[in-house]
Amino acid sequence: MKTENNNANIIQISDLNKWYGEFHALKNINLNIKEGEIIVVCGPSGSGKSTLIRCVNFLEKFQEGEIIVNGIQLTDDVAKIRSVRSEASMVFQHFNLFPHLSIIDNLTLAPIWVHNEGKEEAREKALKLLDRVGIKDQAEKYPNQLSGGQQQRVAIARSLCTSPKIMLFDEPTSALDPEMISEVLDVMIELAKEGITMICVTHEMGFARKVAQRIIFMDEGQIVEENDPETFFHHPESDRLKLFLDQILTH
Amino acid sequence: MAIYESQELRKPPISQVGIVRWLRVNLFSSKVNVGLTLAALYMLYVIIPPMLGWMIFDANFNFGEFSFLGFEFGEIMATNDNCGRAAACWPFIYEKFDMFVYGFYPRELVWRVDIVFALAASLFVIVRLVRNYKYKNKVLLAMIIGFPIASFFLIGGGVFGLEVVKTHQWGGLMLTLVIASVGIIISFPIGVLLALGRQSNLRVINFFSTIYIEFIRAVPLITILFMASFVLPLFFTGGISFDKLLRALIAITLFQAAYFAEVVRGGLQAIPTGQYEAADAIGLNYVQKNALIILPQALKISIPNLVGSSISLFKDTTLVLIIGLMDMLAMVNMTANDINWLGRETEGFVFVTMTMWIFLYSMSRYSKKLEVRFSTDHKN
Numbered sequence: 001m002k003t004e005n006n007n008a009n010i011i012q013i014s015d016l017n018k019w020y021g022e023f024h025a026l027k028n029i030n031l032n033i034k035e036g037e038i039i040v041v042c043g044p045s046g047s048g049k050s051t052l053i054r055c056v057n058f059l060e061k062f063q064e065g066e067i068i069v070n071g072i073q074l075t076d077d078v079a080k081i082r083s084v085r086s087e088a089s090m091v092f093q094h095f096n097l098f099p100h101l102s103i104i105d106n107l108t109l110a111p112i113w114v115h116n117e118g119k120e121e122a123r124e125k126a127l128k129l130l131d132r133v134g135i136k137d138q139a140e141k142y143p144n145q146l147s148g149g150q151q152q153r154v155a156i157a158r159s160l161c162t163s164p165k166i167m168l169f170d171e172p173t174s175a176l177d178p179e180m181i182s183e184v185l186d187v188m189i190e191l192a193k194e195g196i197t198m199i200c201v202t203h204e205m206g207f208a209r210k211v212a213q214r215i216i217f218m219d220e221g222q223i224v225e226e227n228d229p230e231t232f233f234h235h236p237e238s239d240r241l242k243l244f245l246d247q248i249l250t251h
Numbered sequence: 252m253a254i255y256e257s258q259e260l261r262k263p264p265i266s267q268v269g270i271v272r273w274l275r276v277n278l279f280s281s282k283v284n285v286g287l288t289l290a291a292l293y294m295l296y297v298i299i300p301p302m303l304g305w306m307i308f309d310a311n312f313n314f315g316e317f318s319f320l321g322f323e324f325g326e327i328m329a330t331n332d333n334c335g336r337a338a339a340c341w342p343f344i345y346e347k348f349d350m351f352v353y354g355f356y357p358r359e360l361v362w363r364v365d366i367v368f369a370l371a372a373s374l375f376v377i378v379r380l381v382r383n384y385k386y387k388n389k390v391l392l393a394m395i396i397g398f399p400i401a402s403f404f405l406i407g408g409g410v411f412g413l414e415v416v417k418t419h420q421w422g423g424l425m426l427t428l429v430i431a432s433v434g435i436i437i438s439f440p441i442g443v444l445l446a447l448g449r450q451s452n453l454r455v456i457n458f459f460s461t462i463y464i465e466f467i468r469a470v471p472l473i474t475i476l477f478m479a480s481f482v483l484p485l486f487f488t489g490g491i492s493f494d495k496l497l498r499a500l501i502a503i504t505l506f507q508a509a510y511f512a513e514v515v516r517g518g519l520q521a522i523p524t525g526q527y528e529a530a531d532a533i534g535l536n537y538v539q540k541n542a543l544i545i546l547p548q549a550l551k552i553s554i555p556n557l558v559g560s561s562i563s564l565f566k567d568t569t570l571v572l573i574i575g576l577m578d579m580l581a582m583v584n585m586t587a588n589d590i591n592w593l594g595r596e597t598e599g600f601v602f603v604t605m606t607m608w609i610f611l612y613s614m615s616r617y618s619k620k621l622e623v624r625f626s627t628d629h630k631n
Contacts, residue, residue: 059528078536085534096529100547109543110533162533 009068010035010165010197011056011088016065018051025051026062027221035165036195040208043218044244049201052218053168056199057088070165086114088166089159093174095151097143097158103130104139107158115162122161129157133187149180153187160191167191169200205248209233217241306601309338314345331592343595344602347586351602354422354577360414364425367402371428374398399436402429418496422577424606430496430578431565434503439557441504442511443550447541449512450519460512467509472567475502480574499571507564514556518549551625558618562611579603 009032016029026048033039041049054060056067058074058081067074070087074080098106107126111117117125130136133153135146143151152172159167169188173181185207192198192211202208208215208229215232217225217240225232225241236242278288315328334340344351353361374394381387406429408415421429448460467475479502480495522545530540550557572581583599586592 057532059531082534082536085532090528090532092525092529092532094523094525096523096525098526098529098544098548100551110535113539113543114534158533 008034010037010070011199012066012068013052013056014066016052016055016062016067018048018055018060018062018064025221026055029065029223031216031223033197033199036197038192038197038211038213039199039216040212040214041199041201041216041218042203042205042208042244043224047218048221049218050170051221053090053170053199053201056166056168057085057090059090082114086110086162087164088168089162089164090168090170091152091155091159091172093171095143095148095155095175097151097155099143102140102142103135103146103154106143106154107161110158110162126157126161129160130154132160132190133157134183147180148176149183152176152180152184156184156187156191164196166197166199169198169202171201171203173202173204203248205233217244219244305338309335311335311338311340311342314342331595336594339598339601340595341598343586343592343598347582347589347592347599350423350582350586351579351599351606352424354426354582355420356416356422356425357414357420360408360416363405363408363413363416367405370398370401395436399433418494421496423582424579426496426571426576427565427568427578428610430500430503430568430571430576431561433500434507434564434568435561437500438504438507438511441508443515443546445508445512446515446519449516464509464512467506468513472503472506473570473573475506476570476574478502495574496576499574499576503564503568503571507560510560510563511557514553514560515549517556518551518553519545521552522549551622554618554622554625558614562614565611565614566607579606 011031011033013029013031016026017024018026029052041052043049051060055062056069069084072080072084072087074084097103098109101109104123104126107129108119108122111122111125112119127136127139130139133156135150135153135157138146138150138154143154146154156167156172172188173184176184181204185204188198188200188207189211200207200212212229215227215229216223217232217238219240225236225238232241233245236245279285311329311334313327313329316323328346329340329342331340331343334342349358349361353364356364377394378391381390384390404410404413406416406421406425407418445460445464448456449464451457451460476499479498483498483501526544526548527540530544535543569578569580571578572584577585580603583596583603587594587596587599
């Protein structure tokens with residue numbers, strides 16, 4: 001598939017190649033994502049799915065190809081990188097909240113320092129977002145005083161604080177105890193309904209089935225198969241996807 | 252299948268508590284442990300009684316006559332001769348106390364030094380008082396900037412009609428404290444920058460930071476002091492004469508910065524990459540990332556080692572006597588050569604030891620408190 005220059009595409013990835021030293025981590029990735037689209041990326045570990053979404057906000061450098069996010073082409077230009085990062089927020093597997101700052105300070109940091117918002121304004125917005133993820137009453141606490149599920153919801157709220165157009169989720173539920181996964185997924189489903197563009201690396205197939213418009217299966221640094229959820233789960237074409245689905249769905 | 256009722260809480264068995272239990276567990280738990288305990292007791296028996304005898308019971312505390320609430324105490328102050336050689340002669344310390352504390356600072360001006368001491372002590376009180384004050388950071392900043400400037404002019408003079416006291420007159424404990432605190436305070440920010448430089452992706456900065464740190468750490472402080480004292484002036488031949496104290500301060504600051512840099516680097520390395528990534532991902536720039544996210548956490552972890560390194564420096568300041576500065580230790584050698592008090596170095600060294608211990612132990616305790624207060628765990 002070759003990239004067409006379509007303005008409706010909020011993310012365009014063309015011929016993306018990335019190496020870690022000698023290791024070819026991403027092989028010729030082409031992917032276009034429309035505004036408001038919900039994409040789930042799955043695949044076995046080491047397949048390059050995290051690397052892919054980390055390239056989108058330039059947490060990882062890549063050697064070949066181009067990525068255009070919201071009309072901005074990613075280069076080494078620091079200013080461009082920073083503006084892409086405020087358009088495309090990242091939620092991490094291990095939350096990566098700032099443990100020395102209270103929850104509310106975690107949220108208001110970027111609005112105050114990066115977007116020059118007033119303290120009061122930022123605080124008000126942050127409280128609204130905390131309310132949205134259901135933990136407004138924990139605003140003055142510190143990250144380590146919250147459960148994993150609550151921390152991840154704070155992390156989602158923190159990502160939303162800069163009003164991004166795109167949310168990147170890097171295995172947001174993989175580090176959580178089983179009973180906390182659903183509270184985080186619920187928040188993500190709510191977000192999906194609101195029309196924000198989402199790329200979500202996850203193993204939660206229930207979530208994928210429910211909200212994804214496209215599911216992308218990666219293996220060994222390549223996109224192997226890409227389909228709507230119905231076809232993806234019920235009529236997988238490639239053998240590798242069949243094997244993968246077999247492994248994760250049959251127990 | 253069965254259903255279990257919830258269990259009541261009980262006190263631990265009596266064998267788990269009490270002094271006998273403590274002795275058995277900590278001092279007499281095994282044959283080796285019994286042996287070590289007895290050996291330790293014997294050593295205390297050998298060392299402690301003679302030491303107390305020398306320092307207190309057989310020592311001379313005759314500081315001269317004084318009156319208190321109308322009563323007269325004491326007799327004429329003891330001299331070196333009627334003090335005896337077998338025990339401490341504390342009147343020596345009493346008479347030379349000013350020398351130990353102020354060196355050759357003009358006697359009629361020592362009130363200025365006393366004000367600085369009082370200011371320093373009040374800083375600790377102020378830090379406590381403003382802990383919950385809204386403009387806390389501004390007060391602290393004003394203190395950090397204001398105190399050294401005020402101290403410099405109070406001790407050195409030259410403004411507001413204060414008589415100038417040249418640095419070669421500075422000495423004793425005062426000089427020790429000046430060197431240690433200037434060394435610690437100025438080298439700290441330099442050390443932080445060097446640590447960041449050594450972590451930097453910019454090759455040139457990284458290279459020079461590394462070279463600097465590794466060079467300084469491979470050279471003894473004495474060498475650096477000698478270099479600063481004798482080699483540095485060779486570069487400034489144009490009649491510019493560098494103050495001797497200033498040269499020592501530069502040497503000590505450069506030396507300590509390298510050590511602080513390594514301590515801070517240790518703290519930086521303990522910060523998970525996730526913190527850097529999260530800071531990047533929310534769009535913070537390099538300065539914001541380090542100032543708001545990385546350093547606050549890294550410095551907190553580094554507190555014990557920063558204080559440890561500061562304590563080392565405090566002790567190392569005694570080396571300045573070899574380039575002719577009269578710090579507290581140098582004053583001991585000086586005063587023990589007084590024809591009236593020959594051979595009383597031991598008392599002087601014990602006094603210096605105790606003074607050092609009081610300062611350094613306080614620093615160590617203070618760092619413990621800081622650790623607790625700045626704890627980032629927030630676990631409860």
